[in-house]
Amino acid sequence: MTLRIGCIADDFTGGTDVAAAFRRAGLRTALVFGTPDTATELPPDCDAAVVALKSRSAPAGEAVADSLAAQRWLWAKGAAQTYFKYCSTFDSTPQGNIGPVTDALLDAAGSSVTLHCPASPPNGRTVYQGHLFVHDQLLSDSPLRHHPLNPMTDSALTRLLSPQTRHRVGLIDWATVRRGVQAVREAVTAHQQTGVRHIVADALTDDDLAVLGAAALELPVVAGAAGLAEGLGHAYPATAPATTESTPSRGRAAVLAGSCSARTLEQIAQFYAAGLPSLHLDVLAAATGRDVTGEALAWYDAQEPALPVLIYASASPEELAAVQAQLGVAEAAAQVEELLGTLATHLVERGVRRLLVAGGETSGAVTTALGIRAVLVGEEADPGVPWTYATTGDSDLALMLKSGNFGAPDLFTRALAAPAQEST
Numbered sequence: 001m002t003l004r005i006g007c008i009a010d011d012f013t014g015g016t017d018v019a020a021a022f023r024r025a026g027l028r029t030a031l032v033f034g035t036p037d038t039a040t041e042l043p044p045d046c047d048a049a050v051v052a053l054k055s056r057s058a059p060a061g062e063a064v065a066d067s068l069a070a071q072r073w074l075w076a077k078g079a080a081q082t083y084f085k086y087c088s089t090f091d092s093t094p095q096g097n098i099g100p101v102t103d104a105l106l107d108a109a110g111s112s113v114t115l116h117c118p119a120s121p122p123n124g125r126t127v128y129q130g131h132l133f134v135h136d137q138l139l140s141d142s143p144l145r146h147h148p149l150n151p152m153t154d155s156a157l158t159r160l161l162s163p164q165t166r167h168r169v170g171l172i173d174w175a176t177v178r179r180g181v182q183a184v185r186e187a188v189t190a191h192q193q194t195g196v197r198h199i200v201a202d203a204l205t206d207d208d209l210a211v212l213g214a215a216a217l218e219l220p221v222v223a224g225a226a227g228l229a230e231g232l233g234h235a236y237p238a239t240a241p242a243t244t245e246s247t248p249s250r251g252r253a254a255v256l257a258g259s260c261s262a263r264t265l266e267q268i269a270q271f272y273a274a275g276l277p278s279l280h281l282d283v284l285a286a287a288t289g290r291d292v293t294g295e296a297l298a299w300y301d302a303q304e305p306a307l308p309v310l311i312y313a314s315a316s317p318e319e320l321a322a323v324q325a326q327l328g329v330a331e332a333a334a335q336v337e338e339l340l341g342t343l344a345t346h347l348v349e350r351g352v353r354r355l356l357v358a359g360g361e362t363s364g365a366v367t368t369a370l371g372i373r374a375v376l377v378g379e380e381a382d383p384g385v386p387w388t389y390a391t392t393g394d395s396d397l398a399l400m401l402k403s404g405n406f407g408a409p410d411l412f413t414r415a416l417a418a419p420a421q422e423s424t
């Protein structure tokens, strides 16, 4: 069986989000961290593979080069269609990277038209008359107008895209989408005949996205957020059974947290309040050469094996500021990532088979330390937070990679609630 959809996500969290969307649509989906190389293997029999890049805020030339490398790799694995996943708030600058990356993917595929839709109705992102709404506000009236990297001061997607491409930009409005798949296909053809290359489509509901997905089935390149990916996924007849792994229960369970986001701090507090063993890492002591890793492992070895444990560097805003003032922001982050990466490898050696990692950067550090390049996506514990399955050495590992603000406050205890069973 061969891969059908190859997806390129412009950031790591977006990669997990879109991979979970393809899986919800019934596709067996793999997630690959960073630009793959010839040695990167996919789990067998995948319908969809998502390569998660860090290209959203990179210089446009670099974003294009990385995306093209990912597209070539996905083609080599058999993917016939490319999906470019960007943010549901169309996070970009006047220079890109949505326009330049989509244009490059289209050129490489020899295609002259693509459909764009960043709508994500469950998260309140809808598109009407080409304008992006965040719940009941236009994007430009929402808090995203103050985004630290890319302030969004316009809501008209056609106007946002135009300066990012030398090609024409058009719209398929909601009235057309409501008329169904055939009407959308005809509108795509009509736009194509007048030289429009980027077509923004309206969508208010998941049903609208299902119509767009079915209409886009034959397009070599499609672009948008996780909602359109799910619509597209539903349009593919399932050939492999979706991964049905439910919450894993085999082997010891641990959380490694490096995220200092408010939600992660709540999840840590909830874990502690549930009476489960947790250990705070002293980052300053580690920086002065104390064997914080050795101490943490001795603590781990003394815990009741049936219970999940939490080891965290995460700190309150005050503590974080104090550590950063002493070590510098970059050095503090490097210390934490080194600590958590090293601990991850030791914990897996000691029999941890369920590992929840909190923090986007922290997840990158842990997967790198474990040598994991690709995982198979399983059941979501919370929206956008799926279990994933990896192989490290000769053992299987269930891994949950959580971006800082994701997941309900009880995620840690709920996801790891099953008492550890014998690992096989």
Ligand code: ADP
Pocket: 258, 259, 260, 261, 264, 283, 313, 314, 315, 319, 320, 323, 324, 332, 333, 334, 336, 337, 358, 359, 360, 361, 362, 363, 402, 403, 404, 405
């Ligand atoms: P999030 O997804 O919440 O943004 P990340 O893991 O991406 O989480 O980012 C958190 C950053 O904070 C990481 O770079 C991590 O190394 C750093 N960090 C975590 N704990 C501490 C600490 N105690 N002192 C200094 N930096 C820390």
